[in-house]
Amino acid sequence: MRILEGHPRLKAFLFPPMNAAFLIRASAVALFSALFFGFVLRPFVVRGESMDPTYRDGTFHFLLRPYYLFSAPERGDVVAVRLAGERVLLLKRVVALAGQEVSFRGGTLFVDGVAQEEPYVKGPCDWDLPPRRVEAGKVYVVGDNRSVPMEQHDFGQVSVHRLVGRPLW
Amino acid sequence: MVTARRLAAACAVLAVGWGLWYAFPTRARQVKRVFKALSSAAEKDGPEGAVVMAAAARKISTFFAPECRVEAEAYRLSGTVSREDVMRYAFAARERARVSSLRFYDLRVVFGPEGDAVAEATVRLEGTSEAGDSWREVHEIRCVLRKADGEWVFAEVVLVDVLER
Numbered sequence: 001m002r003i004l005e006g007h008p009r010l011k012a013f014l015f016p017p018m019n020a021a022f023l024i025r026a027s028a029v030a031l032f033s034a035l036f037f038g039f040v041l042r043p044f045v046v047r048g049e050s051m052d053p054t055y056r057d058g059t060f061h062f063l064l065r066p067y068y069l070f071s072a073p074e075r076g077d078v079v080a081v082r083l084a085g086e087r088v089l090l091l092k093r094v095v096a097l098a099g100q101e102v103s104f105r106g107g108t109l110f111v112d113g114v115a116q117e118e119p120y121v122k123g124p125c126d127w128d129l130p131p132r133r134v135e136a137g138k139v140y141v142v143g144d145n146r147s148v149p150m151e152q153h154d155f156g157q158v159s160v161h162r163l164v165g166r167p168l169w
Numbered sequence: 170m171v172t173a174r175r176l177a178a179a180c181a182v183l184a185v186g187w188g189l190w191y192a193f194p195t196r197a198r199q200v201k202r203v204f205k206a207l208s209s210a211a212e213k214d215g216p217e218g219a220v221v222m223a224a225a226a227r228k229i230s231t232f233f234a235p236e237c238r239v240e241a242e243a244y245r246l247s248g249t250v251s252r253e254d255v256m257r258y259a260f261a262a263r264e265r266a267r268v269s270s271l272r273f274y275d276l277r278v279v280f281g282p283e284g285d286a287v288a289e290a291t292v293r294l295e296g297t298s299e300a301g302d303s304w305r306e307v308h309e310i311r312c313v314l315r316k317a318d319g320e321w322v323f324a325e326v327v328l329v330d331v332l333e334r
Contacts, residue, residue: 048305083291083309083331085275090307090331129334141332154307156332 040065041168044080044089050143050153051091054078054120055167063089065165073097073139073163075111081141082164089164090154092141093120102140103131104150109142123147139163197278200286200314203321204273207232211271213263213296226259234315234324241328243308269296286314286321 004011016022037043042063046055055061055078063080073079073094081090096102096111103109107125109116125146134140134157142155194202210228217225230252237255239246250258262269276290294306313325 081331083275083307084277084289084329085291087274088291088293088307092332132334154332156330156334158332162331 042086042165046091049145049148051078051093052143052145053122054093054144055091062168063165064168067166068160068163073160078167079139079141079163080165080167081158082162086164090141091167092143092155092158094139095142096134096140098134098136098138100140101131101133102129104129107146118144120144121146137161196280196286200278200288200321201276203232203314203323204276204288204290208271208273211259211269213266213269216267217263222260222263225263226256229259230256232323234317234322237323238325239327241326242330243306243328265298266296267299267301269294281313284316285324288312288314 004014042065044061044063046057046059046061049057068079075094075097077094079092079094081092083090095109095116101110101112104125104127107127109118110131121144123146127146127150129150138157138159140155140157143153146153207229210225210232213225233250233252233255235252236249237251239248239250241247270293272293272295274291274293276288278286278288280286289309289311292308292310294308295304297303309329309331311327311329312323314321315324316322
């Protein structure tokens with residue numbers, strides 16, 4: 001403590017007096033943090049290889065939750081998909097919107113019959129999926145890691161109501 | 170002295186309250202305990218012999234009704250399974266896995282007019298095979314539990330198709 005003797009303001013900052021004002025300030029900071037990191041910028045850790053290499057297993061990110069309150073999902077967006085709740089989410093990329101036709105031929109994604117450039121897909125892919133049209137109120141999502149067999153990869157159309165935000169980075 | 174007595178009285182009231190809360194769970198908590206117990210029974214943390222595996226599989230089967238309706242397109246399962254079927258599946262799964270875990274998240278329970286419990290949850294299955302390959306699966310499930318012989322058992326398990334190909 002002797003090192004702080006000549007710095008009363010620093011000492012007061014690091015070791016504030018436990019009075020009512022301090023407790024109110026600390027409570028306000030705790031409440032703001034709980035609301036901000038619970039409802040606006042939720043921290044999450046990636047588990048799994050579905051979005052590899054864009055989002056690697058074990059990496060830490062923040063989910064911008066209110067994003068889709070103000071804008072509709074667009075093709076190329078990485079989105080978090082809610083399951084029964086929000087403790088476990090699926091992280092996928094939107095590849096087609098409602099009304100569009102999706103298919104895979106020889107590992108290449110086709111949207112409305114047009115082959116898509118997907119620079120985020122790094123591994124080899126040999127998927128074949130017959131064309132299907134995305135229903136109204138839904139988007140078609142796929143992970144970036146297409147080097148796993150198609151049967152082992154979770155993808156498909158999902159209701160936009162299940163999208164709970166997008167990663168901040 | 171008075172403060173110490175008040176503190177002791179407050180602790181006693183809290184302890185009695187907690188004891189009553191624990192000893193007399195609500196129906197929803199009884200159902201949630203079934204999920205927790207199933208999760209615990211399904212846990213495997215290392216190699217185990219055939220007898221232990223069979224006992225674990227038998228225990229898992231007791232969480233299910235004698236006739237349980239299962240709809241799980243991801244596993245090509247649709248129809249009614251018996252406790253023997255559940256036991257067989259559980260044994261086969263334990264035989265393949267060196268370690269495995271089953272966790273439930275975001276569990277919500279509501280009760281139907283006939284007293285059945287309808288539960289929704291996210292289930293995460295994780296494990297490592299004997300060959301060292303690891304897997305991880307996540308599903309949304311909807312279950313119906315009924316009370317039989319004083320215990321809540323799974324009468325229906327449906328995997329919800331969140332992503333439709």
